[in-house]
Amino acid sequence: MGTHLPTSSLDIFGDLRKMNKRQLYYQVLNFAMIVSSALMIWKGLIVLTGSESPIVVVLSGSMEPAFHRGDLLFLTNFREDPIRAGEIVVFKVEGRDIPIVHRVIKVHEKDNGDIKFLTKGDNNEVDDRGLYKEGQNWLEKKDVVGRARGFLPYVGMVTIIMNDYPKFKYALLAVMGAYVLLKRES
Numbered sequence: 001m002g003t004h005l006p007t008s009s010l011d012i013f014g015d016l017r018k019m020n021k022r023q024l025y026y027q028v029l030n031f032a033m034i035v036s037s038a039l040m041i042w043k044g045l046i047v048l049t050g051s052e053s054p055i056v057v058v059l060s061g062s063m064e065p066a067f068h069r070g071d072l073l074f075l076t077n078f079r080e081d082p083i084r085a086g087e088i089v090v091f092k093v094e095g096r097d098i099p100i101v102h103r104v105i106k107v108h109e110k111d112n113g114d115i116k117f118l119t120k121g122d123n124n125e126v127d128d129r130g131l132y133k134e135g136q137n138w139l140e141k142k143d144v145v146g147r148a149r150g151f152l153p154y155v156g157m158v159t160i161i162m163n164d165y166p167k168f169k170y171a172l173l174a175v176m177g178a179y180v181l182l183k184r185e186s
Contacts, residue, residue, distance in 0.1 A: 054074065057160065061123055062101075074151065119139060
């Protein structure tokens, strides 16, 4: 009575065929519960933090020494909180998909309450006007995704490595799949 190790990844389908319907439904339901739980937690964080993206990874060294590439930032974005110079914000610029993490260096508040502000990376020589869409010299509150409230150093490096080296992503998935199969066999 030895343990059976799969000879190829196609044996997964053989294992699925050997399951009765109840076992298969149970596996599918477990997977669906894991996915829906993750989505509910993410949506809950969005509601609690007021930010469309409550967790982001720093992708460049423009904020060193405050934040390094791969740091995981926790954000909030409560609309009633005023934006102040010195605060670190994450913002999106029209025409760019990836949000930017930089420090507010100047704030202009009009009499009617409208606020415009200018940002700059701590490790950059010049302000961010060159990053904004053409003709835009200031950011507004609507551009802000969130404000940095905390961070975990280098935890986001896994995300960066998987994006920079797609083969690593597939290797990691293969290792995780092999682990699951071996765990199930024992």
